[in-house]
Amino acid sequence: MSANSILQELYAKGSRSLEILRKSAVTPHDVKILKQWGISDAAAMIGRTPQTLRNLEESGKIKAPQKIQNGKRIERVYSLKEINEIRELFKLRPSKPANTNPTMIGIVNFKGGVGKSFTSLTLSQSLALKGYKVLLIDGDSQGTSTHQGGGLIPDLHVKSDQTLLNVLIGESDEIANCIIKTHWDGLDLIPANLTLYNAEMIIPNQIYQHRQKTGEVLPFYTRLKNSVDKVASNYDVIIIDTPPSLGFITLNVLFSVNGLMIPLLPSEVDYCSTIQFLNMAQESLNRLPPIDYQFVRLLISRHKPSSMQAKTMEGAIRQVFGSSVMTNYMIETEAVSKASADMKTIYEVEPHPNDKKTFKRATDHANQVTEELELLLKMVWNSAEKISKTVTDYSEVS
Template sequence: MSDTRMESQTLRSVGEIYNKCMTVLGGLRDQALHESGARQSPRFPITRVAELVGRTTAAIREAEKDGRIPAVERTTSGRRVGYTLAEVNQMREVFGTRPWRSAEDPVSVIAVQNFKGGVGKSTVSAHLAQYLAIQGYRVCLVDCDSQGSSTALFGYVPDLDIHEDETLYPFFRNMEMSSLAYAVRETHWDNLYLIPANLKLYSAEYELAARISRSEPRLLNRLAEGLVSIADHFDVIVLDPPPALGTISLSVMRAANALLVPMPPTVVDFASTTTFLAMLYETLQILEERHFPVDFSWIRFVATRADEGKSMQRELLGLMRNLFGEKMLRTVMRDSAEIDNASARLMTIYELAAPVTSRETYNRGLAYLNGVNAEIEMQIRTTWPSQAEKLRAEGKI
């Protein structure tokens, strides 16, 4: 049997397997949509809304009575069904408590980066983006990874639902394009937008490398240029790059002004993150030598997929905290069955209408997630000059 025939059989076999997988993914998407209905952000009880808005429940009820905000929807028995995120943001507008950055504050562009796969990079990115949206910020999540994991967590099967023209791909290819606005799409979360990804970004990786090698190094600034074109509309931009050192990852580092490194507390992941830091150091040196410096306002490490019930993980967490000091987030992102259950439904734990395992497991996972994201929110606020007085008043600085 000739090599050509062997190759064609292999290609056919791989193609058939791929098509079957896509059919399964489409079925999972349809099943999740059937079970949950139209995708929507969670509803919040009035006590939670009071925390988010910064007003008392009495003030909210009074504003409803005098017509400053619409009365919340109720059941036939008269019970409040909870407030949508859009309604919460409308309250913030009325009460003047939106947390948006001022014009003099820089947009926070956070790269969630590690060159090893399976560290929870997309899980961190999607949950961070949604948490910040709940807090009232204007957020854009940019999926720069051809695998499209962050895109999937918003209910899309990348290569079924997303066309290449809706991703970063056209902007990387066409230097005549001046804005990324074409790729920014609304999500079912108020004030949270998404630039999705699909497999075509894999081609962009090689095309960019080839063009950069032909004396077009300015392409490393291409993503940064695109983000500048949309930055006025956002407070925070979260970048989910590929888990490898390539041209898109380099572009992400050039575009970001903050770096968040997810890192499970295992020996293998600690070793790979050490390698990542070595590669990052060498890469930053090279970029600086070529007049493409990278300047992060902060760098933080977050322990992901953590199980503090395991003695080895506890030891490694202690080592990481001693090693990284203040650069290590105090809260860990625990390994949670609820996050896995949500991911199987192409969503996050913030979107689950009810616990899948138990209320205790759900609440524990949510508490750790909120703790991690609250620390990141504080890092963001410290980079905004307009927040300095408020942070001092809160005793945070």
């Protein structure tokens, strides 16, 4: 049997097994559905009391939520969409100021296994829980964010024209057609699959041909930015998960975003690798037109604070990079691997009673990182709003 036939046969068998796995992880309707919150939790998320929600329901200002049987009690449960609708009713749904641009954050590091996809997913979902409108772009052909965040098997359910591929190779600048709604209200996704990697082979050939014809450098690095700018006003935050490399996809991301989050493990290997990444990234950007970042932060990920070695490396990282390191960190926990095994995230799992403490610890740390990021976002937005107001006032005087 030919090599090609053997590989095709193995692929067919593997694809069928993946489809069975996916169907066991989602609802019978073949769609992931986010959990619902009881009235006490929903009220806390909104910033009102449970009685306020009951009063709104009785007055007809909000529709009656679903009611479920819990033992002998009937309980109200609310979806994230319903919670956001009530937030909007009270004008409590957070958002960027109306006259400012969304913050685009690249989650970058060319070393694999540092938690880029976990960070991208966790921050996106945590911000969506708060009520922000978020676009998560999966720029990694491995498609982890697509798989975990969208419930899709990248190379089974995602077509190449649904990914960034056509945008990155210059065949289209319309990115809106790539955006899909997720089961999280307020969180959209641009998925990825393995075909996205073709950009790394096509772009250098385009650069060569363009130089041969014109003698000029092809501005390939503007393609993602130009496309995302067309839909950016629909969101408060745009988060881009990047591949574990400093190739043409990552260069597009580095040129497009106005903020960077760099996850790294508190280990000597990852510390050295991250320093090399910083050097190579700045050398690459030196070859492109000048850009500004509103912030760059290193995020210690997969941390084991009980480990003396990890704690020592954390101290070294903070001593060297100072305030550029996020105060909070993501911990290494079984909760993440258990959630991933069920094709879910730490915010989607209903943990077994024996695992509740583990999951709470994971979500607590993730929430703390998100709250720190939210403060950073508000500082950026407030600064941009002041500049915008100054420009407007000057224009009116002129």
